[in-house]
Amino acid sequence: MEATQIVLASRPKGTPTKDNFRFENIALPALKEGEVLLEPVYASVDPYMRGRMSDAKSYVPPFQVNAPMEGGAVAKVLESKSELLRAGDMVLGALPWATKSIASAEKLQKIDASLAPSSYYLGILGMPGLTAYFGLLDIGKPKAGETVVVSGAAGAVGLVVGQLAKIQGCRVVGLAGSEEKVALLKAEFGYDEVINYKTTKDLDTALKAACPSGVDVYFDNVGGEITDAVIRNINFHARIVLCGQIALYNETAPSSGPRFLPMILTRSALIQGFIVSNYSERFPEGIQQLVKWVKEGKLHYQETILEGFDRLPEAFLGLFSGENKGKMLVKI
Amino acid sequence: MEATQIVLASRPKGTPTKDNFRFENIALPALKEGEVLLEPVYASVDPYMRGRMSDAKSYVPPFQVNAPMEGGAVAKVLESKSELLRAGDMVLGALPWATKSIASAEKLQKIDASLAPSSYYLGILGMPGLTAYFGLLDIGKPKAGETVVVSGAAGAVGLVVGQLAKIQGCRVVGLAGSEEKVALLKAEFGYDEVINYKTTKDLDTALKAACPSGVDVYFDNVGGEITDAVIRNINFHARIVLCGQIALYNETAPSSGPRFLPMILTRSALIQGFIVSNYSERFPEGIQQLVKWVKEGKLHYQETILEGFDRLPEAFLGLFSGENKGKMLVKI
Numbered sequence: 001m002e003a004t005q006i007v008l009a010s011r012p013k014g015t016p017t018k019d020n021f022r023f024e025n026i027a028l029p030a031l032k033e034g035e036v037l038l039e040p041v042y043a044s045v046d047p048y049m050r051g052r053m054s055d056a057k058s059y060v061p062p063f064q065v066n067a068p069m070e071g072g073a074v075a076k077v078l079e080s081k082s083e084l085l086r087a088g089d090m091v092l093g094a095l096p097w098a099t100k101s102i103a104s105a106e107k108l109q110k111i112d113a114s115l116a117p118s119s120y121y122l123g124i125l126g127m128p129g130l131t132a133y134f135g136l137l138d139i140g141k142p143k144a145g146e147t148v149v150v151s152g153a154a155g156a157v158g159l160v161v162g163q164l165a166k167i168q169g170c171r172v173v174g175l176a177g178s179e180e181k182v183a184l185l186k187a188e189f190g191y192d193e194v195i196n197y198k199t200t201k202d203l204d205t206a207l208k209a210a211c212p213s214g215v216d217v218y219f220d221n222v223g224g225e226i227t228d229a230v231i232r233n234i235n236f237h238a239r240i241v242l243c244g245q246i247a248l249y250n251e252t253a254p255s256s257g258p259r260f261l262p263m264i265l266t267r268s269a270l271i272q273g274f275i276v277s278n279y280s281e282r283f284p285e286g287i288q289q290l291v292k293w294v295k296e297g298k299l300h301y302q303e304t305i306l307e308g309f310d311r312l313p314e315a316f317l318g319l320f321s322g323e324n325k326g327k328m329l330v331k332i
Numbered sequence: 333m334e335a336t337q338i339v340l341a342s343r344p345k346g347t348p349t350k351d352n353f354r355f356e357n358i359a360l361p362a363l364k365e366g367e368v369l370l371e372p373v374y375a376s377v378d379p380y381m382r383g384r385m386s387d388a389k390s391y392v393p394p395f396q397v398n399a400p401m402e403g404g405a406v407a408k409v410l411e412s413k414s415e416l417l418r419a420g421d422m423v424l425g426a427l428p429w430a431t432k433s434i435a436s437a438e439k440l441q442k443i444d445a446s447l448a449p450s451s452y453y454l455g456i457l458g459m460p461g462l463t464a465y466f467g468l469l470d471i472g473k474p475k476a477g478e479t480v481v482v483s484g485a486a487g488a489v490g491l492v493v494g495q496l497a498k499i500q501g502c503r504v505v506g507l508a509g510s511e512e513k514v515a516l517l518k519a520e521f522g523y524d525e526v527i528n529y530k531t532t533k534d535l536d537t538a539l540k541a542a543c544p545s546g547v548d549v550y551f552d553n554v555g556g557e558i559t560d561a562v563i564r565n566i567n568f569h570a571r572i573v574l575c576g577q578i579a580l581y582n583e584t585a586p587s588s589g590p591r592f593l594p595m596i597l598t599r600s601a602l603i604q605g606f607i608v609s610n611y612s613e614r615f616p617e618g619i620q621q622l623v624k625w626v627k628e629g630k631l632h633y634q635e636t637i638l639e640g641f642d643r644l645p646e647a648f649l650g651l652f653s654g655e656n657k658g659k660m661l662v663k664i
Contacts, residue, residue, distance in 0.1 A: 259589045261580075
């Protein structure tokens with residue numbers, strides 16, 4: 001069985017480019033007992049993958065050079081040598097970037113495509129949705145009437161965070177990088193105010209205007225100067241949910257920024273870094289609640305889908321230039 | 333009744349100097365119903381007072397220019413017009429820097445000088461001891477076998493933190509600013525390792541050597557470059573207890589430092605700023621436990637006591653040059 005895969009050709013220095021990837025044709029071996037042959041339907045590209053392209057110590061092991069890239073995917077079972085899955089089943093798993101692949105059935109999760117479109121399991125009902133759910137509700141603990149600020153508001157996680165904060169009765173202020181995103185977040189996703197951080201010269205003043213009662217919860221997907229500005233506006237007992245730092249992922253050395261720990265101290269504020277897998281035991285609870293809100297129409301959803309296996313590198317690189325509105329996916 | 337008081341003559345720009353204080357003779361009015369006349373015995377100087385000398389928003393209101401400085405003090409009741417206190421009682425309160433003062437008896441706490449020396453109520457059984465107790469145990473949550481790092485280890489809070497961490501069964505590593513302090517912390521206070529941050533050129537390497545299993549809990553009294561180095565060595569699920577940032581209190585504008593939030597994110601670490609008053613409802617529990625450990629000989633204590641009311645400014649300024657070992661006090 002022939003397939004095409006995309007390998008990490010070299011580790012990026014700074015922002016990744018297409019040259020860090022290489023397409024290869026491979027021959028897949030015969031299926032062994034317990035394995036299935038898969039054809040991906042949707043492949044997810046996510047900011048955390050940038051970390052795995054470096055060989056720095058992190059919470060997931062780095063990708064190996066000359067080995068395939070890997071990420072969340074929804075796939076169709078073509079052949080099965082396992083009692084757990086049958087041909088035609090739809091599954092979710094961490095799969096190589098390949099047009100076909102072989103996986104152990106045990107490591108795959110069968111999904112119910114009648115509950116929601118299968119791509120949702122890579123977004124609002126998957127890692128980004130659960131990240132928003134546990135990060136905001138378990139760490140941020142927003143109370144009705146509080147002000148919640150979200151950076152990367154138009155991203156896969158940010159879209160969900162804002163809506164969850166509205167469900168909690170909060171004032172929700174987002175930061176996003178284009179007028180189109182600003183308009184979308186206000187019109188479709190219930191944001192009370194959205195600041196275009198690319199065109200706003202004085203973020204401090206804009207934040208003060210958008211958050212007249214200060215910031216109680218900051219859900220940070222971005223880091224860097226946006227975060228500096230938000231921290232200058234936090235209230236006593238503010239909670240900073242540290243979910244992503246995409247503005248800093250492509251740095252070749254740690255950059256400098258203003259020292260803000262005195263603010264954290266005098267406000268008795270919290271900063272909590274987290275990874276969604278810390279909550280893996282509670283995923284069923286999270287998915288159940290998210291499905292309920294989606295069905296009730298309380299949670300809207302948005303995807304940016306590029307078509308074609310060949311566009312996986314382009315989709316991934318687009319995350320860093322903010323090409324996506326909502327979840328970025330590739331339809332294989 | 334005549335008295336001498338020390339007022340804030342001007343707000344400091346950067347590091348305070350003696351010129352920011354002024355001595356004044358005043359006449360005290362007659363006692364009103366419910367009031368007592370007090371003579372201070374010990375006056376406390378504490379780093380947080382630097383914040384009150386500025387007019388920036390913080391968790392305690394700023395001192396007013398031309399009004400007396402104020403701080404924790406143990407005092408003797410000379411005269412009483414309250415049923416709550418009698419002449420001769422020893423009390424704890426927030427009092428003006430003055431050789432005599434009048435206070436409402438309701439705002440004072442009678443202390444039991446038979447339980448411990450009265451000065452202890454400004455230190456190990458007072459604000460610094462309770463700060464160490466709640467910060468370490470409630471936020472840091474050290475587990476036996478973990479590594480706890482303490483900056484400002486020879487300060488009033490740091491001395492207690494290290495000993496509490498030893499009681500919990502941790503490896504304890506301190507940072508202090510002189511060889512005398514290093515020796516004292518190891519010999520008298522059970523520190524496993526102490527780094528002299530003033531003579532150590534490469535803090536990162538020194539920390540790695542002192543913390544071969546990484547840092548699980550960091551109790552930060554200092555901030556700045558010491559904190560940058562410790563954060564580079566934190567473990568997954570590390571807890572950073574933000575108690576003080578004395579290295580930064582005298583800055584005229586926020587300085588820059590390396591951006592460390594990506595480390596906090598990838599380690600799922602916690603940074604929690606706190607103020608001991610957040611725990612005021614639990615003070616009795618804290619004091620009871622601290623007294624027990626002091627009586628059992630499990631908690632040692634150290635004070636640096638300057639003699640004479642006139643030396644209050646000198647004692648306060650000494651905090652910023654690290655003159656003190658343990659709690660800095662003035663015996664009036």
